[in-house]
Amino acid sequence: MPIMKWTEQLSVKVGLFDDEHKKLVDLINKLFDAMERREGHSALGAILNELTDYTVTHFHHEEEAMKKYNFPGFDAHKKEHENFVSKVADTKKKYEEGSIMLTIPLIDFLTTWIKEHILKSDMGYSTFLVNAGMK
Numbered sequence: 064m065p066i067m068k069w070t071e072q073l074s075v076k077v078g079l080f081d082d083e084h085k086k087l088v089d090l091i092n093k094l095f096d097a098m099e100r101r102e103g104h105s106a107l108g109a110i111l112n113e114l115t116d117y118t119v120t121h122f123h124h125e126e127e128a129m130k131k132y133n134f135p136g137f138d139a140h141k142k143e144h145e146n147f148v149s150k151v152a153d154t155k156k157k158y159e160e161g162s163i164m165l166t167i168p169l170i171d172f173l174t175t176w177i178k179e180h181i182l183k184s185d186m187g188y189s190t191f192l193v194n195a196g197m198k
């Protein structure tokens with residue numbers, strides 16, 4: 064069963080970013096399913112890598128757009144991205160070293176962070192970027 068669902072409520076009205084958010088939701092669910100199926104350490108690690116890499120790619124796309132159109136909230140938004148990326152990189156490192164396990168609370172943390180970030184921060188660029196011509 065999926066742990067997270069993309070709904071219209073999460074739409075930032077920019078097609079590229081909605082698609083990328085959907086893909087992030089898919090990757091979270093893929094990680095959760097693999098964990099529930101008790102897949103091995105390296106299989107879970109590979110999905111965690113995929114999620115980390117895709118998060119970085121997505122954040123770059125948002126940052127490029129915010130910068131291109133001089134979005135006033137750019138610095139604060141970028142800072143949030145950086146904090147999350149460093150937290151996830153640290154988690155990935157600890158997982159690879161074997162000092163932590165993939166647990167429900169960990170997946171909950173990722174899910175909640177992404178959801179809250181879309182609702183509170185990404186929504187903040189929505190009208191601005193749409194008015195700037197993005198769709």
Ligand SMILES: [Fe+2]
Pocket residue numbers: 122125140144180184185
């Ligand atoms: Fe963002």
Ligand SMILES: [Fe+2]
Pocket residue numbers: 080084121125181185
């Ligand atoms: Fe986003």
